[in-house]
Amino acid sequence: TTPDEENEPEIRLPANMHGNEHIGTEITLYFLRHLLTNYASNPQVQDLIDNKEIWILPTINPDGKVANTRRNANNVDLNRDYGYFWDGWGGSPGPCSQIENKVMVQHLDENDISLEYNYHSVAQYVNYPWDYHYADPPDSQHIIDLSQVYADSANLTVTNGYDWYQVTGCIQDYTIGTSGALAWTIETLEPSSSSAIDQICYNNRDALMDICERAGWGIEGVVKDSVTSNPLYARVEFMNPDRVDIYTDPNLGDFHKMIEQGTYDLRISANEYAPKT
Template sequence: MDCTHGVFARHLFEESQPRISEARTHGYMGNSELEKAMKEFTQRCANISRIYSIGKSVKGIPMWVLEISDKPGQEEGEPAFKFIGNVHGDEPVGRELLIFLANWLCDNYGKDPLATLIVNNVHLHVLPTMNPDGFALRRRGNANNVDLNRDFPDQFYPMNDIVSLRQPETKAIMNWIKEQHFTASASLHGGALVANYPWDGSQDTRKQYAACPDDKAFRHMASLYSRSHYNMSLSKEFEGGITNGAFWYPVYGGMQDWNYIHGGCFELTLEISDDKWPKANELPVIWEYNRMSMLNLVANLVKTGVHGKIFSSDKGRPLPASVMIKGIDYRVNASRTYGDYHRMLAPGESYEVAASMPGFQSKSTHILLEDEAMNLDFILSPEEGSSKHEEVRKECECTGDGRDRVEVVEFLRGINLGIYLLLSAIFLLLCCLLRRKTMFKSLNHRNGHKRPIVVQGFDGNA
């Protein structure tokens, strides 16, 4: 371990590493070739993809993202996952593997159950390169020689709090995370073989295990990746092929912790190749070693955890309420459009799940989360004498552009009609009219899911 400016750094990440030779870059896509490959992909796989940019690098290179879904560009009541590659310019394996991943999903959609599950039930966003300038320069930092994985605001130290001093690539990622409702994500790195999870730093900068509130869930996600990998779990350096970030080496200003704290997003940092810049002819093998890990990590969003929708008992409107787990100091917010939430949890545990929102009575219930995902919907009743729920109603009407009634109808399709016997006749009529129509595709109709548990808007806990 070395200590530079009070922050620990591991020797394999230092700028003193030998410069990458021109010969070593042969076989890797340059930035223009990568852009061309992404655009060609969206033409070949137009039915399940789109391309968009989240910003530009210091040198003005667009940061292109592929979205892969059966309804790309449309908002749905589904979880979203993002992969980010090439955070460090001299770690290019991720950018190549993400193109392999996209093409595999396209080629196998409708044929392979896992590919079909992912495309139909997840909005997957793929950013092959966060640092195109660093890649072109064949160095770790960006064009300003800044390590982008030290450029995010940090919980332990007042780092990077001046917005004007952040790098454009960092700003683009932060804005992207705030705009999208990501459930989980992973960034791909090189130089080791291990799945890293929060916290990345500790209060006193010492190398020590620093557990975040969702330590069990993160350990489950990291272990899932490691066990699915060809040989990551066999590591002699890291037990089970996983590590807590601060226990390995503390990082401050990292993207992983910022995602979890400010984005409501469970992010892993994946070291996928011992060699930072292996020869290009080794890439297909590295892809095969990581393929099932990458696929299983995305599919984990719908195969495990607790998922559901939250809405108001008086008008049936979706509510952007918060979901809390007793004993875990962390909240996940439901979406404003559909009221859907997606909460990563370690299986094999009992949990008390609560939904709350100002102006409404909080509701909670106990669940036993086994190996499969659980669907848990909440119906919240307005508090008597509170004007908060009326403010929510008006806000929904103002932001819905006239779509709120349609969204409510779509939302109601996936819910057991029996629970609405207590609601008004208008909703009974709407449900009857829609009985013969195609059911709204939601979490409680996904492969392997059980019928949803509904916590209704009565006083007391279910």
């Protein structure tokens, strides 16, 4: 068990996976500074830091950032390389082929992420899944409602990803499809002046403050061995109504599924254990 691991919903904010889309780095660093400098004076900041686990990743394409290129140093578009309905777009030679994405996948496996926003800057959208397929994702009305919360604060427009344009192999679809987290792609305009940088950072900070407190609103629990109380790496199936499965955090056995208010049948299973419904 890692010493800093607590039973909390986890939020992940990866930015700049397209190395020439720089404002996401500023948005995430600004949000980080906001959290670090206002803990003592701002009860909402205090609540977030005390009750959520927040992963802030200002660039997940460092070579592309330095070179100011969309793709990484291998000339692969990292947002076409993820392994959920991967289709070889963007120069990707295989699903999750790039080291930048392998570490993100490992991070997703090792943690129970509830909420993810990844940042881009070629449009002004809160882009919700799916990107690869025209069908609405499970729990789509809940996802659209949460999209609107972010959009209202950040002064953006809500769009379905596929409706805007189809993408395969993106991080958003991978995160929601394989981990059951809720995940969005945020698109903001790349700023044209320094004052525009500040305004974009303020808007997205306000949106993140509004939405991050909702991380984990839904169903949560801890899965343990009933004899030894050791935490288990378990699958949590949402059987009725059917929703995307989630997995526990192997360190503590905790899970946090953001989901609409209602009644759900769950089935919990782990290797070498009888499932429980």
